[in-house]
Amino acid sequence: MTDTYESTAETDTDAVMTGQKITIDELATELSAIDLRLRQLARAAEVPQSPVELLDIINSLRSTASSVRENSDRMSLLARIVDGDVPVSARFRDSADPWGVAARGTDRPDYGGPAIVPTIWQLLRLAEDAKRPGCDTTTYPEAMNGIGIGWESKAAAARRDRERNAAVAAEVLTLTCATCEAADGQQCKTKTGWVADRPHAPRQRQAEANVDERLGYLGANPVDVPEARV
Structure with missing residues (x-):
């Protein structure tokens, strides 16, 4: 079995948190590690094995490291705020x-x-x-006492929306259109035979219904989103 830290999947987040959800302190620490790694890479790139001038890359790495460090510092202060240490x-x-x-x-x-x-x-x-x-x-x-149950960040909601839209677009092409009789894998067409980039409404509605049922959504809204629970 591949260790979690060797995974390249964006969804595999276990390596950056110890619990079910990442803490602000963990965010600060992970960002600090990335900052250090970038600065180490920049230093190593000063003397590459092959004679190539990497000044632009080195400067870019150090600039990115600086931005990451700023975010790490903010997360570190924020961690103290959410823990109640800072009024x-x-x-x-x-x-x-x-x-x-x-x-x-x-x-x-x-x-x-x-x-x-x-x-x-x-x-x-x-x-x-x-x-x-x-x-x-x-x-x-x-x-914030009493707030958090069922809350979902704007970034997570936007990502879910993109994923749902992509799933609906794929689902549309698996259905036969009742309006123009476009078959599996075919785009909808106009009455004169032009290929359309947008499916007919009945085909779109059926695709949305299929995807929402599969995802457990009610009208594009999650009936239950595990990541939004605390």
Whole structure:
């Protein structure tokens, strides 16, 4: 059996986390390891076995390493914030709006809805604001107590949507179109015989229904997404 760390599959994430989900601290550590590896490669590339000038590649590696290091540093601070070691402001400075559990049921028309689940940039700003004299502070665990069950990140939702669309596109070509009688593997055609890039609606609907049933979705929305559970 191939060890997990030797896998080249993007979906094989066991090698970068010890539990069912990756922690922010693990993200920081993994990024730090990547930063180090890139800098080591840049140094090794200074004296390649074959006489080739690799200055541009070396500079690119070091630039990428610097960006990765910045993200590692942010993740390291964020890990302390989510663990409750760093106090954060209970409200956003510019709007005085609450966040987390306190934002449930609030109306924020100027900001597109309540910030129940904050972004990394919001948390870093809230941590900085907490240093102001007289600031009403809280901690991430306190502010987010009760939030997380069923939550899914925007990146994960977008990836699922792309995967579903690809599955539907493949499913369409396995069905016979009731409108133009396009067979398995054939694109739909117009009444005059032109090949269309878009299937007829009934064929599309059937493909979507087949894929959603197979994936356990209800109208493109997941009935149960294991990765979204805590």
